[in-house]
Amino acid sequence: MTDDPLKRIGMATPIFGFSHCRDVVAAVSKAGGVGVYGAGLHSDDQIAIDLKWIEDQIGDLPYGIDLLMPSKYVGSESGGLSGAQAKAAIPAEVTAFLDDMMVRYDVPEETGDEPEDEFLALGGQRYSAAQARGILDLAFASKAKLLVSALGVPPADVIDQAHARGMVVAALAGRVKHALSHVAAGVDIVIAQSYEAGGHTGEIGGMVLTPLIVDAVAPVPVLAAGGIADGRQMAAALALGAKGVWCGSVWLPTGESDLLPVVKRRLVDAAAEDTQRTRAMTGKPSRLLKTAWVTEWERPDTPDPLPNPLHAVAIGSYVSRIEKAAASPHATAQSGAGALAPTAAGQVIGLISEETSCRQVMVEMMTGCVDAVASVQDLLEAQ
Ligand SMILES: Cc1cc2nc3c(=O)[nH]c(=O)nc-3n(C[C@H](O)[C@H](O)[C@H](O)COP(=O)(O)O)c2cc1C
Structure with missing residues (x-):
């Protein structure tokens, strides 16, 4: 060999x-x-x-x-947190900020039960x-x-x-x-x-x-x-x-x-300066396309992203709501879920x-x- x-x-x-x-x-x-x-x-x-x-x-x-x-990561010393433990550690101000964001960007509510699957309960990451x-x-x-x-x-x-x-x-x-x-x-x-x-x-x-x-x-x-x-x-x-x-x-x-069409269009139109290194997606610095999701988290008057993995747990169900709404053929990059839809992307x-x-x-x-x-x-x- x-x-x-x-x-x-x-x-x-x-x-x-x-x-x-x-x-x-x-x-x-x-x-x-x-x-x-x-x-x-x-x-x-x-x-x-x-x-x-x-x-x-x-x-x-x-x-x-x-x-x-x-x-x-948070909880690594004890072998990792369960979905329920991680959820209990999310500060109320973060949940309130996310709820308010969904209202301001007109992202429909999700109906149905809380995910039983531990993978989803832990934010799908x-x-x-x-x-x-x-x-x-x-x-x-x-x-x-x-x-x-x-x-x-x-x-x-x-x-x-x-x-x-x-x-x-x-x-x-x-x-x-x-x-x-x-x-x-x-x-x-x-x-x-x-x-x-x-x-x-x-x-x-x-x-x-x-x-x-x-x-x-x-x-x-x-x-x-x-x-x-x-x-x-x-x-x-x-x-x-x-x-x-x-x-x-x-x-x-x-x-x-398989990226959403609205996000693909944004990437094709984007300039090299339209990405940002931010903790807005996983709690660790990662480079994302600068959509409204990033600018919302980076505003001085909004909560700081949480450490890994709490951030993923906090945002998991909200990101899935945004992605479902942004998959509509009527979604645009200018408003609503299409303006928020996050993706990692390089310069x-x-x-x-x-x-x-x-x-x-x-x-x-x-x-x-x-x-x-x-x-x-x-x-x-x-x-
Ligand atoms: C959308 C997206 C998701 C990524 N997710 C991961 C990942 O889960 N694991 C990983 O090793 N790298 C991940 N990366 C980083 C890539 O593996 C790769 O190192 C990076 O994209 C290279 O830089 P470029 O974006 O300029 O091509 C991701 C990159 C992008 C754009």
Whole structure:
């Protein structure tokens, strides 16, 4: 067996495509990249269905599974809170603010009982290592070649089990010290997640973070994540020493993506400055499209977001109400639920001006990368 983890994955093209949407994952793998399924927002049943669907679509082509396994969160010292415990810890002023927001943006009430499902009761996001463990069985039984930890060093037994099954383990890092902890724990690939990126992100831009992490963890391979949507950016990342690129935002406005149409339109129209690093979604800093959801939470006269995972628990049912209302064909970005509908998105959406397909993104990225390298060479030879 080769020592190169990228070869062990079976990567044909050095493009990794992260998405919570199974259609995007399958399309990226079918186009020669490695689609990576974000399992953190899905229930166990949904994950099982999606993994089977992906495998039916792509056969033996490589794909990966990404889990949220943060090591520190409210209640981590006691193994995590139950849905009921977390709910009881939500301050009344936060609930009052959310109720008032729903009224001001005309978001219809949800009828029906409180969710019995513990996953939904906990806000529909998996933020604890304990919760993520429930889906590791599904990951280990799958044909995925890659297991990724988004928010912390994967536990030793998880790395051991993945390796025993021939899986490669990767983890995201926004600082050199996080990258070094991953490598010390036995992670095979580090993903350098820079400031520009959509989702949970740190404070260091990719131009600095990528070479810092490449040098710090060598010879462990590094993927560059954040601000990469075209071939010029891919060439730059490879020139900085990355062995491949890891993209999230570029797939959001593709035809395969299951994002709400009103949100897709906003992303296509958005400029690079229309995102914000905020605690408004999970309680941890993550980069979101600057919709009214973000501006409401960032106002000085509204409550501060709660720590992880209480924030997810506080907002879970409200976000699902907003998304249901924003799915209406009459929803617009100017008012109501369409104005609020939150999504993570990176600064790179400023470069995306039309809805394309995952295959088109991949082809343009590869040809653009080859062209960018050639033009740099021409430039240097002309000196
Ligand atoms: C909508 C969205 C959701 C994300 N959710 C996760 C996640 O659950 N786990 C994870 O590892 N990364 C997540 N990320 C980060 C991506 O994996 C990736 O690192 C990031 O999008 C790269 O930067 P880019 O947005 O500039 O392409 C998310 C990104 C976006 C845009």
